[in-house]
Amino acid sequence: MKVLVVGSGGREHALAWKLAGSPRVQTVFVAPGNGGTAGEPGVRNVPITDLHALADFAAEEKVGLTVVGPEAPLAAGIVDLFRARGLRIFGPTRAAAQLESSKAFAKDFMQRHGIPTAHYATFTHPVPAHEHVRAVGAPIVIKADGLAAGKGVVVAMTEAEAHAAIDDMLAVNTLGVQHNEGGARVVIEEFMAGEEASFIVACDGVNVVSLATSQDHKRIFDGDQGPNTGGMGAYSPAPVVTPDVHARVMREIIGPTVAGMRKDGMPFTGFLYAGLMIDTLGRPRTVEFNARLGDPEAQVLLMRLKSDPLDLFLHATDGTLNELELQWDRHVALGVVMAAAGYPQAPRKGDVVTGLPGSSDEGHVFHAGTERAADGTLRTSGGRVLCVTALGDSVRTAQQRAYELLNPISFDGAQWRRDIGHRAIKPR
Numbered sequence: 001m002k003v004l005v006v007g008s009g010g011r012e013h014a015l016a017w018k019l020a021g022s023p024r025v026q027t028v029f030v031a032p033g034n035g036g037t038a039g040e041p042g043v044r045n046v047p048i049t050d051l052h053a054l055a056d057f058a059a060e061e062k063v064g065l066t067v068v069g070p071e072a073p074l075a076a077g078i079v080d081l082f083r084a085r086g087l088r089i090f091g092p093t094r095a096a097a098q099l100e101s102s103k104a105f106a107k108d109f110m111q112r113h114g115i116p117t118a119h120y121a122t123f124t125h126p127v128p129a130h131e132h133v134r135a136v137g138a139p140i141v142i143k144a145d146g147l148a149a150g151k152g153v154v155v156a157m158t159e160a161e162a163h164a165a166i167d168d169m170l171a172v173n174t175l176g177v178q179h180n181e182g183g184a185r186v187v188i189e190e191f192m193a194g195e196e197a198s199f200i201v202a203c204d205g206v207n208v209v210s211l212a213t214s215q216d217h218k219r220i221f222d223g224d225q226g227p228n229t230g231g232m233g234a235y236s237p238a239p240v241v242t243p244d245v246h247a248r249v250m251r252e253i254i255g256p257t258v259a260g261m262r263k264d265g266m267p268f269t270g271f272l273y274a275g276l277m278i279d280t281l282g283r284p285r286t287v288e289f290n291a292r293l294g295d296p297e298a299q300v301l302l303m304r305l306k307s308d309p310l311d312l313f314l315h316a317t318d319g320t321l322n323e324l325e326l327q328w329d330r331h332v333a334l335g336v337v338m339a340a341a342g343y344p345q346a347p348r349k350g351d352v353v354t355g356l357p358g359s360s361d362e363g364h365v366f367h368a369g370t371e372r373a374a375d376g377t378l379r380t381s382g383g384r385v386l387c388v389t390a391l392g393d394s395v396r397t398a399q400q401r402a403y404e405l406l407n408p409i410s411f412d413g414a415q416w417r418r419d420i421g422h423r424a425i426k427p428r
């Protein structure tokens with residue numbers, strides 16, 4: 001079978017790498033791909049981003065399965081387009097993808113269906129938003145309503161930070177949020193204390209199969225300091241998701257979400273990502289929903305997946321996920337993101353990347369923001385450049401291996417955290 005992966009980031013590199021390893025996959029096309037997928041065995045980049053042109057390509061090449069990585073094409077309706085042309089595609093429809101593309105839609109949905117989440121209010125004008133912050137106080141969370149590549153959230157520890165975020169999101173828009181219909185909106189939420197985890201399931205509209213647990217690191221600096229990013233690293237499994245927490249999430253969050261989407265006339269198919277906040281008593285609440293695999297969670301999860309990924313996608317698109325049980329490597333996977341100078345506010349592009357190690361069973365470097373020049377030179381082309389991922393018997397061992405792999409890699413202004421996985425490592 002020929003498979004098409006849509007996207008150009010680290011998540012898409014990991015998907016293409018894993019699918020290329022399936023004995024039933026002939027070729028994996030990645031559109032448009034990056035400098036890493038360009039050199040991946042069994043993978044071919046296709047320089048197409050227009051959705052109609054992608055559908056034409058899939059039809060002409062007799063692509064048997066398309067897997068959509070990022071949120072933007074999902075929100076633009078790529079799944080609806082491919083299905084209308086009789087093409088097999090894994091992902092949510094445009095209507096279902098609103099769970100991610102509109103924070104306001106997601107919060108209203110959760111409230112309507114009794115799914116545990118933070119108290120919230122939605123605003124389109126700065127004056128009442130500022131009044132709300134003054135009435136409630138800080139800490140408080142300000143979220144842009146629209147796609148923001150994982151950076152449209154400000155956890156304001158002071159009222160001044162909250163007021164600045166409101167002005168930015170409703171007027172200046174330095175984050176580059178893609179506003180939904182009706183223009184700029186913000187969702188203001190109560191601050192939830194606890195530990196975050198990423199809970200991802202595959203859905204076929206009715207049935208779900210849960211992936212291994214994972215946890216990412218959103219803040220750019222060590223010790224979870226500094227602004228939120230798209231993710232500076234991740235590891236799997238996440239010890240904070242105990243068997244009891246897992247059962248509770250499936251019962252109180254995932255089950256009602258899938259049933260609620262079906263009841264509302266927009267059955268959810270694809271990867272459903274629930275960002276969780278788990279308090280000290282083990283009670284999970286929903287921070288946000290994403291309508292696709294997380295990035296960098298995808299890299300660590302796919303390193304651990306032992307099942308043929310093609311089985312997952314075929315069962316999901318056939319509506320038979322109830323017949324599937326996934327197998328996972330018992331090892332811990334940990335990935336460290338190397339980001340460009342200036343990330344997340346103003347990432348620099350064009351720096352030469354050198355020192356990349358070879359791939360092995362214990363480690364792989366997934367590319368996100370890279371491109372390969374005509375002379376073969378690899379250069380940075382985005383904010384998050386690489387995710388250096390490794391397996392180990394423990395979080396500490398996987399962490400050591402990942403940083404050993406990272407050590408020889410170099411590009412000007414490279415920045416990375418040195419404590420990925422710290423929450424799961426007990427002090428000696």
